[in-house]
Structure formats: C-alpha cells, structure tokens
Amino acid sequence: MNIKNRIASHxxxxxxxxxxxxxQSLADNASHEGISYLDFAARMLDVEIEHRQDREMLNKIRIARLPVNxxxxxxDCTAVEGMPVSxxxxxxxxxxxxxxxxxxxxGPNGIGKTMLAAGLCYHAIEAGYRAYFRTMEDIMTILKTKGISKIAMTDYRRLCKAHFIVIDDIMMISIARNEANAFFHFINALHEKVSFVITTNKSPKExxxxxxxxxxxxxxxxRLLYRCEIIKLSGESYRLKNRKTIFGKAK
Structure with missing residues (x-):
C-alpha cells in the first residue's frame, strides 16, 4: 500500500x-511553500474542523426547519414601511x-414577515443559540401528537430547551378550546425562558x-407581550408585485 492510500485508510x-x-493538495501546497511539520499538521486539523463546523451548521439548519428564503x-428594507436598515x-x-x-x-401577506423571522433565526443559529422555526400548524400538531408520536415528543423536548422559537403565521388556523388550552400551557412554560418571534397578519385583538x-x-x-417589541410592517405584497405568468409579463 502506497503512502497516499495508507493515509486515506487511516x-x-x-x-x-x-x-x-x-x-494530496495539502501535501503539495506544504511542499511548495516549504512550511514546517507543525504548520502542516495545523493546516490538516483546520481543514477537518472547518468541515465539521460546516456539517454541524447544516444539521442545525435542517433541524431548525428554516424556509429556503x-x-x-x-x-429589501425599501420595499416595506416599518423596517429601516438601521x-x-x-x-x-x-x-x-x-x-x-x-x-x-x-403586517399583511407577502411583505416578508416570514423571511425576516427566518433570517433572525438563522443569525441566532450562527451565533450558537438553539433556534427553531415552526409554523402555528406545526406547533399545534406537536402539542396534539406528542403523547402518541416519538417524533413529535422529540421535537417538543427540543423546543422546550430552545433559546429562540419562531412561530410563523400565528392564529392563521382555527383551534378548538382544548387545543388553545394546550397552546397556552406551552407558552406559559417557556415565556420567561425563550425569546419568541411571532409573525401574524392579525392584530392581537383579533x-x-x-x-x-x-x-x-x-x-x-x-405572556407573549410582557417583554416584547411589536413591529408593524406595511407595503405592497412582493408576490403580487412580482407575479409570474406563462403569457409574458403580468399586469
């Protein structure tokens, strides 16, 4: 076995x-630059650590369930009112x-509430926080099935240990009284331990x-509004403004 295959096997x-x-590329660069053995060893470990950190970040994003955007x-802060760059x-x-x-x-539909919440969730993950993105429907499914589903219970326990939870499109679905009671207990258990980011197109009064x-x-x-900043956005729907059509440019 040659040295390259031996190293690859190890x-x-x-x-x-x-x-x-x-x-091979690390060895070639080291030979070309004439670096010390210690520098070469450090470079190899740097490559491995960076690879593992990237993989860990991808796994955190997967578990967080961030949307694509x-x-x-x-x-675009100029496309909405209520979110200046500063x-x-x-x-x-x-x-x-x-x-x-x-x-x-x-704010109304289509002005980037979800993207904003997801982006802040991503920044929290990058900063080392346990952060997750769930829709209101996701949360209610977890609460309703955690007693019979291992997957739901795992997700529930994960959320209970979170630093940051996005609840997207809160109050977009009608919920029964017993479901509302379960949601209250969920919020009550976490409201002084977790920072929530809520997106909604309804005012709290609604x-x-x-x-x-x-x-x-x-x-x-x-509980949600005790230590909370309410951000009101307004503007034209991005999706409607950029609506696609198979017959050329939409009017």
Whole structure:
C-alpha cells in the first residue's frame, strides 16, 4: 500500500473525512511553500474542523426547519414601511435575545414577515443559540401528537430547551378550546425562558376570534407581550408585485 492510500485508510478509520479528501493538495501546497511539520499538521486539523463546523451548521439548519428564503442580505428594507436598515441591523445583533425579549412582526401577506423571522433565526443559529422555526400548524400538531408520536415528543423536548422559537403565521388556523388550552400551557412554560418571534397578519385583538375564548387569549397575550417589541410592517405584497405568468409579463 502506497503512502497516499495508507493515509486515506487511516483517515477513514479515524473518520477524518476532510483530511482524507484533501491530503494530496495539502501535501503539495506544504511542499511548495516549504512550511514546517507543525504548520502542516495545523493546516490538516483546520481543514477537518472547518468541515465539521460546516456539517454541524447544516444539521442545525435542517433541524431548525428554516424556509429556503432566510438570507437577510436579500431583504429589501425599501420595499416595506416599518423596517429601516438601521432597525434591521440592530435586530441582527441579537442583544434583544440576550435580554429575553420577544418580537411580534405584524403586517399583511407577502411583505416578508416570514423571511425576516427566518433570517433572525438563522443569525441566532450562527451565533450558537438553539433556534427553531415552526409554523402555528406545526406547533399545534406537536402539542396534539406528542403523547402518541416519538417524533413529535422529540421535537417538543427540543423546543422546550430552545433559546429562540419562531412561530410563523400565528392564529392563521382555527383551534378548538382544548387545543388553545394546550397552546397556552406551552407558552406559559417557556415565556420567561425563550425569546419568541411571532409573525401574524392579525392584530392581537383579533386573536380571540381564532381561539374563541377571551380568557385564554388574554392569558396568552399577557405572556407573549410582557417583554416584547411589536413591529408593524406595511407595503405592497412582493408576490403580487412580482407575479409570474406563462403569457409574458403580468399586469
């Protein structure tokens, strides 16, 4: 067995996949640059660590269930009212998360509420926080099935240990009184431990119409709004403004 194959075999055994794939180029560069053995060893470990960090980040994003559009570099602050660049940059610093504040992002459909919430979730993951993105429907499914589904229970326990939870499109689906009660207990258990980011196209006063119980609605709002910044966005729907058509440019 030649030296290259021997190293590749050792790397496979030790699960040093990145080093095994790049050992030849690393060795060639080291020979060309004339670096020391210690520098060469450091470069190999750097490659492996970077590979593992990238893989870990991808896994966190997968578990977080971020939507495809979560890059805040693509968020157009000029297209909406209520989110100037300075405010967006301040939100991206996540100091509000460290202070255990929550956000309620309100506005009509199609103006980027979900993208904004998902982008902040992504920044939180990058910063090392346990952050997750779930729709209201996802949350209710978890609460209804965690007693009979291992997958739902695993997700529920994950959310209970979170630093940051996005609940997208809250109050978009009608829920029964017993379901509303379960949702209240979920919020009640986490409201002083987790920073929530809520997206909604309904004002808090309209939530009672979805829940159908004023007492439960008031209790939920009391906890969500205790340490909370309400961000009201307005503007034209991006989807309608950029509507696609098979017959040429849409009017």
């Amino acid at each position: 790397c496979k055994y030790l699960r040093l996949n990145a080093i095994g794939e790049k050992i 979560h890059d805040l570099k693509q968020y 405010r967006l940059e301040q939100l991206k610093e996540l100091t509000w998360l460290d202070q255990n504040f929550s956000l309620v992002i309100m 939530w009672v119409e979805t829940i159908g119980d004023e007492v439960i609605t008031t209790s939920i709002l009391d």
